[in-house]
Each structure stands twice: as structure tokens, then as C-alpha cells.
Amino acid sequence: MKKFVIGVDLGGTFIKAGIVDETGNIIIEDSIPTEAEKGPSHVIEQISKIVNKLNENFENGEIIGVGIGAPGQVDLQGGVKYPPNFPGWTVVYLAKEVEKITGLKTTVDNDANVAAIGEAKFGAGQKHPNFIMVTLGTGIGGGIIINRKIYRGPTGGAGEIGHVSINFDGPKCNCGNYGCVEAYVGQRYLSSWVAEELKINPNSKIVEIVNGDLSKIEPYIISLAAEQGDEFAINVWKKVGFYVGVMLASVMNLFDINVAIVGGGVAKAGKILFDSMNETVKSRALKPIAEKAIVIPAQLGNKAGILGAGALVFEEIS
Ligand SMILES: [Zn+2]
Structure with missing residues (x-):
């Protein structure tokens, strides 16, 4: 069976997410306001909401995990630290929290690493x-x-x-x-x-x-x-x-x-x-x-966030 993942691009204003296949196609995508001013637990709910919506309506295969690209620093335990423009955040274990709500295995990294991983798997880095x-x-x-x-x-x-x-x-x-x-x-x-x-x-x-x-x-x-x-x-x-x-x-x-x-x-x-x-x-x-x-x-342009976050999941399981 073909494997799919959900890539989530967490931005200060919008959360963009999409279902990505193993060759870097975005099958379907969606977005939802971040409403970062309402604090970390609200942002966790918003991410989980968009992930659940994509997952529930998808019938073409199995979603094996969720990847999130987040602003700020992310430590090796998945702690997202002080992302700029996210009031009230200290350290939030985003992946664990989203996993609890959605039941899908979730990984997080900072958006710069996610961009690199995306180019490596699906973009200009495939040859390098x-x-x-x-x-x-x-x-x-x-x-x-x-x-x-x-x-x-x-x-x-x-x-x-x-x-x-x-x-x-x-x-x-x-x-x-x-x-x-x-x-x-x-x-x-x-x-x-x-x-x-x-x-x-x-x-x-x-x-x-x-x-x-x-x-x-x-x-x-x-x-x-x-x-x-x-x-x-x-x-x-x-x-x-x-x-x-x-x-x-x-x-x-x-x-x-x-x-x-x-x-x-x-x-x-x-x-x-x-x-x-x-x-x-x-x-x-x-x-x-x-x-x-x-x-x-x-090469990934404005799809870099979703594709990179998707690639992060494929990297974890490879
Ligand atoms: Zn400096």
C-alpha cells in the first residue's frame, strides 16, 4: 500500500498542511489561522484540527505520520523554544501534544532544517x-x-x-x-x-x-x-x-x-x-x-514548508 504523510507548516499567521506522498506530490492541502495570540494550547488544537480533518477525509491510503516545521529553536526532544511572534511560549513539546490528540506519530523540527530536508528529498538537493x-x-x-x-x-x-x-x-x-x-x-x-x-x-x-x-x-x-x-x-x-x-x-x-x-x-x-x-x-x-x-x-518554492515537513517524517522512518 502507498504511504502518505501529513506535512504541517506552522507560521505566525497561518498553519498550512498537506498530504504528501513518497515522491513529493501534495495530494491535498488546507490551511487554518494560527491565532498564536491565544497561546500554545490553542495553537496545538488548531494544528490537531487541520491534521484530523485531512486524515479523516483521506481514503487513498495510509497516513503513517505527521511532520511539523516550527519557527524558533527545536531541541532533540522536540521542545519548540520561544518561537518569535508566539506570545506565551517557553518550551512546548509540540509533537507529543499533537500526537496525543490525533493518534498519529508526530515529529517536529525547526523550519530551516525542514527546508533543508525537503530540498534533500524532493528538491534541488536530490543530486547532492x-x-x-x-x-x-x-x-x-x-x-x-x-x-x-x-x-x-x-x-x-x-x-x-x-x-x-x-x-x-x-x-x-x-x-x-x-x-x-x-x-x-x-x-x-x-x-x-x-x-x-x-x-x-x-x-x-x-x-x-x-x-x-x-x-x-x-x-x-x-x-x-x-x-x-x-x-x-x-x-x-x-x-x-x-x-x-x-x-x-x-x-x-x-x-x-x-x-x-x-x-x-x-x-x-x-x-x-x-x-x-x-x-x-x-x-x-x-x-x-x-x-x-x-x-x-x-526548487520547492512556497511548497517548501509542507513538503519539507512531509520529508521529515519519511526521513525518520528510513
Ligand atoms: Zn547574530
């Missing part, structure tokens, strides 16, 4: 047994895949590449360190230094697109301007590629891995960004790694 996954969004998520398995470290905290410092004297990061790559290319930081530099580059198309309101700058607006040939915007993506590339060169050296897969909203900037990341790792990583180094786009 070892790679560094980078998710460029509000924060910079990371996942390390070694021999097709995620590397979690002794407590589950491995892969925090967003907090690799690329400048000891750099801007202060949320984490308390200075010059973390996230403090340059995390969405808010990025928008803020771009706004600052636009004050001395007022002729950029970006200013025109936001009608002079620099607080409205978002990555897709910079991309829009770059597509129209705006020199300043093109240089922003070159710089972002350089910053990420500098970090990747160190991480590639550290793990002896020469493939990086990059996804997330900011990665939609496309060719200019990827050319810049590739040039940087090739010129900065140690020679044996640099010779074969490639930085390629993720």
Missing part, C-alpha cells in the same frame, strides 16, 4: 548528498545536510549560519553578536541599510516605486527596480550576494561541502544575486572546495 541550505527571509536560516541526513548537533542547535559573523566590527545583530550575516541581509536589516544609502542615491528607481516613502522598501521592490535596469538596485543584490558568499565560503571550508542551495523570499532576486554568491565562494573558499563550489536556487 552534501549541501548547505540557506533560507533568506526575515532571518537567515540554515541547515547542513551530510550524507543525505540533516546534521543537528548535540542539542539540535546546529546550522545557525545566519549568525556567522562576517565583520567583527559590524552592525549589532539581534543575537547580541556583531556583524552577523543576518544583520546585513535579514529582511529588516536589508531594508534599513538600503533606505540609508538611498538618501545619497535619490535618483534610484526604488525611490520612485515607493513614492519617496523609504519605510516601504522591501526585497521585491528592490528586485522590481533591478529588473528595470536600476544600477543602485542591481548593486544591492550584488552586495547581498557578496555578504552571503563570504559567509558560505567559511561554512563550506568548515564542513568540506561545495554545494549551497538558497531559497526564501529574498532569493527570488534571481540571477544577479546567484552570480554574485557564486563568484564570491569561488574566489574566497579554499581551492579544492572553490574549484567545485556551486550556489544554486532551491
